[in-house]
Amino acid sequence: MRKLALGIEALAIAVLFGSFLASGGKLLLAGAAAALLALAGVLGLAGKRREMPGFWLWFVSLLAYAFLYIPLVIVVIFSFNDSKLNAEWVGFTTAWYLKLFSDEDMLRAALNSLSIACGAAAIATVLGTMAGLSMHRFKPKLLPFLVFTPVAMPEILLGVSLLIFFLNSVSPALGALGIDFGLGLTTVVIAHVTFCIGFVAIIVRARLAGMDESIFEAARDLGATPWQTFRLVTLPLIMPGVIAGALMAFTLSIDDFVITFFTSGVGTKTLPLEIYTMIKVAVTPEVNAVSALLMALTLGMIMIAAKLAPDLMQAKT
Amino acid sequence: MALLEIRNVTRRFGPLTAVDDVSLAVEAGEFFTLLGPSGCGKTTLLRMIAGFDLPDAGEILLEGADMADTPPEKRPIHTVFQSYALFPHMTVAQNIAFPLRMAGNAPEQISAKVRDALALVHLEAKGQQYPHELSGGQKQRVALARSLVSRPRVLLLDEPLGALDAKLREEMQIELIDMQREVGITFVFVTHSQNEALALSSRIAVMNAGRVEQLDEPSRLYGFPRNRFVADFIGKINLFNGEIVAVDGERVRLRVAGLGEIEARGAAGLRPGTPATLALRPEQVRLAAIGAALDLPNRHPGKVRDFLYIGDVTTYVIDLQNGQRMQALLPNSSPGRAKFFEVGDAVTAAWPAEAGVVLTE
Numbered sequence: 317m318r319k320l321a322l323g324i325e326a327l328a329i330a331v332l333f334g335s336f337l338a339s340g341g342k343l344l345l346a347g348a349a350a351a352l353l354a355l356a357g358v359l360g361l362a363g364k365r366r367e368m369p370g371f372w373l374w375f376v377s378l379l380a381y382a383f384l385y386i387p388l389v390i391v392v393i394f395s396f397n398d399s400k401l402n403a404e405w406v407g408f409t410t411a412w413y414l415k416l417f418s419d420e421d422m423l424r425a426a427l428n429s430l431s432i433a434c435g436a437a438a439i440a441t442v443l444g445t446m447a448g449l450s451m452h453r454f455k456p457k458l459l460p461f462l463v464f465t466p467v468a469m470p471e472i473l474l475g476v477s478l479l480i481f482f483l484n485s486v487s488p489a490l491g492a493l494g495i496d497f498g499l500g501l502t503t504v505v506i507a508h509v510t511f512c513i514g515f516v517a518i519i520v521r522a523r524l525a526g527m528d529e530s531i532f533e534a535a536r537d538l539g540a541t542p543w544q545t546f547r548l549v550t551l552p553l554i555m556p557g558v559i560a561g562a563l564m565a566f567t568l569s570i571d572d573f574v575i576t577f578f579t580s581g582v583g584t585k586t587l588p589l590e591i592y593t594m595i596k597v598a599v600t601p602e603v604n605a606v607s608a609l610l611m612a613l614t615l616g617m618i619m620i621a622a623k624l625a626p627d628l629m630q631a632k633t
Numbered sequence: 634m635a636l637l638e639i640r641n642v643t644r645r646f647g648p649l650t651a652v653d654d655v656s657l658a659v660e661a662g663e664f665f666t667l668l669g670p671s672g673c674g675k676t677t678l679l680r681m682i683a684g685f686d687l688p689d690a691g692e693i694l695l696e697g698a699d700m701a702d703t704p705p706e707k708r709p710i711h712t713v714f715q716s717y718a719l720f721p722h723m724t725v726a727q728n729i730a731f732p733l734r735m736a737g738n739a740p741e742q743i744s745a746k747v748r749d750a751l752a753l754v755h756l757e758a759k760g761q762q763y764p765h766e767l768s769g770g771q772k773q774r775v776a777l778a779r780s781l782v783s784r785p786r787v788l789l790l791d792e793p794l795g796a797l798d799a800k801l802r803e804e805m806q807i808e809l810i811d812m813q814r815e816v817g818i819t820f821v822f823v824t825h826s827q828n829e830a831l832a833l834s835s836r837i838a839v840m841n842a843g844r845v846e847q848l849d850e851p852s853r854l855y856g857f858p859r860n861r862f863v864a865d866f867i868g869k870i871n872l873f874n875g876e877i878v879a880v881d882g883e884r885v886r887l888r889v890a891g892l893g894e895i896e897a898r899g900a901a902g903l904r905p906g907t908p909a910t911l912a913l914r915p916e917q918v919r920l921a922a923i924g925a926a927l928d929l930p931n932r933h934p935g936k937v938r939d940f941l942y943i944g945d946v947t948t949y950v951i952d953l954q955n956g957q958r959m960q961a962l963l964p965n966s967s968p969g970r971a972k973f974f975e976v977g978d979a980v981t982a983a984w985p986a987e988a989g990v991v992l993t994e
């Protein structure tokens with residue numbers, strides 16, 4: 317029964333992609349619907365009678381997943397398409413990736429993105445860990461509010477207000493001291509740090525929440541100074557959370573568009589900004605390729621984060 | 634000079650006074666116990682001795698030196714926490730080595746001392762395991778080894794056996810006494826179990842609502858409770874309210890409604906006419922069938938209402954003819970014999986004059 321179900325499942329997926337490749341996407345919808353129906357039917361039947369989730373439950377959930385992931389899959393597929401147009405499957409090629417790696421604008425943008433992400437993640441991790449620790453230890457009233465607000469605030473608001481702050485307050489103030497301050501990598505890093513701190517703090521605090529307080533007292537009791545207690549006991553225990561927070565901050569920073577758009581000025585381009593410039597002309601398979609790479613990077617980061625802090629991925633009651 | 638001295642220590646949390654003007658002195662080498670019901674301030678007092686919390690008033694002295702400005706890591710006082718508080722990311726050996734590392738011992742010295750400490754708690758084979766791989770009793774032993782390994786002057790134990798089952802608890806009690814004798818370190822032990830306190834301690838401070846009610850050796854605490862709270866909290870006891878009618882040194886005559894005049898022991902300085910309570914331990918009460926000869930001054934007829942067979946002893950609840958109710962504890966020393974009396978049997982309850990204690994508080 318299980319084997320049969322798996323067989324039909326594989327067949328359904330084959331039908332889906334077959335119909336899509338053969339017809340250049342025109343029959344995609346029909347193919348996808350057929351595959352979904354078949355899959356849901358099989359899974360619904362294969363389930364144990366008593367606790368059958370049933371056909372419709374399977375169908376709806378598969379539909380939701382398909383809705384979320386099929387566009388992503390298509391982007392990846394077309395990044396290997398041997399045609400300049402994103403319409404019809406012609407043949408397999410890695411040319412777009414090669415072209416990408418010889419595109420200087422693209423490489424510069426990628427380098428910018430990576431340096432911003434590394435810088436912002438590093439700073440946000442240190443500050444966010446400190447915030448998370450002190451929120452846990454001292455239970456302050458105002459701090460959580462200050463730290464979490466940038467997380468919840470609409471990005472456009474944050475972007476605009478940071479832009480105004482940089483141009484109208486920081487630049488004149490530093491100018492008066494004789495320092496030339498303009499929009500660029502630094503302002504983007506600062507902007508990214510503001511909204512990444514909250515995520516790191518949330519993760520670190522969640523990690524501390526379930527911990528036995530007396531462990532830290534025990535360390536002091538046995539002769540450790542506050543700093544030794546932090547280095548030898550607290551930090552190792554929250555480390556998975558800190559790393560997960562750092563990866564999260566890196567991911568958020570590398571694909572941020574709105575805030576970067578406002579705070580980067582004219583000269584500095586990051587990957588998302590570069591992609592945006594490209595698609596203003598046309599959605600070329602090169603865009604697909606760079607998106608696919610970005611997607612792979614993000615997915616990798618999320619997977620590592622999930623492994624390090626499994627509680628992040630589980631619903632808590 | 635006492636090793637550890639607590640002088641008029643008070644700690645308030647808002648309107649609540651958790652520790653209320655407590656003074657006591659612990660001598661070197663003692664097994665000292667703080668005993669009291671839940672919420673009476675035992676942990677709060679212990680945390681102030683360890684240095685995690687500071688008194689609002691009063692002082693804590695170690696070997697005559699005020700500890701107020703000494704942070705926990707500088708006090709030669711270690712704590713065994715109720716939750717064990719082992720470091721989950723370190724092996725058993727690393728846990729035990731922690732205080733030695735903090736004290737700056739050389740690595741060879743550390744491993745030798747860790748080995749000795751593991752032997753002390755019979756966990757030689759577990760050095761390389763992590764805390765989550767141990768049973769509750771084993772974790773408890775590691776926590777003990779860890780806090781003893783660098784030989785503190787005082788070891789504080791906050792209900793260390795609370796999480797163990799009854800059998801393991803008893804085993805650990807015996808091990809604790811052995812261990813304390815072996816290392817010679819002063820123990821300050823916190824518990825709300827009177828059995829544990831009586832079994833382990835050289836002296837006990839009975840606490841209630843933040844105050845010390847009585848500080849004494851176990852046998853004196855049991856035999857001569859100072860007030861109703863201590864009498865009631867330690868062991869089982871019969872309490873009868875009455876009034877003092879005559880005093881002759883320690884011999885006191887007391888009038889109790891329904892029982893008439895009763896002879897008992899009292900502290901010096903009691904005065905006739907004051908209201909008082911007669912406290913009588915159930916094991917001091919003899920029971921005999923009506924008519925049997927009992928050569929005791931206090932004799933009262935009654936009926937067996939209930940009994941509780943525990944194995945070695947049976948507790949009888951007696952309804953006296955005059956309306957009072959009392960408990961009597963009889964050993965079941967004849968083999969195979971479950972009880973002497975049945976429910977409903979008419980009996981005489983009697984006790985010697987020196988068995989009753991007069992309490993005025």
Ligand SMILES: Nc1ncnc2c1ncn2[C@@H]1O[C@H](COP(=O)(O)OP(=O)(O)OP(=O)(O)O)[C@@H](O)[C@H]1O
Nearest residue numbers: 646649651669670671672673674675676677678825
């Ligand atoms: N940090 C605190 N803030 C406010 N109240 C506290 C605090 N710590 C203790 N208390 C209160 O002080 C009183 C004494 O608490 P403590 O923990 O010392 O009791 P305990 O004798 O150890 O009890 P238990 O046997 O249940 O452990 C309690 O009423 C408790 O609610």
Ligand SMILES: [Mg+2]
Nearest residue numbers: 675676677791
């Ligand atoms: Mg307590």
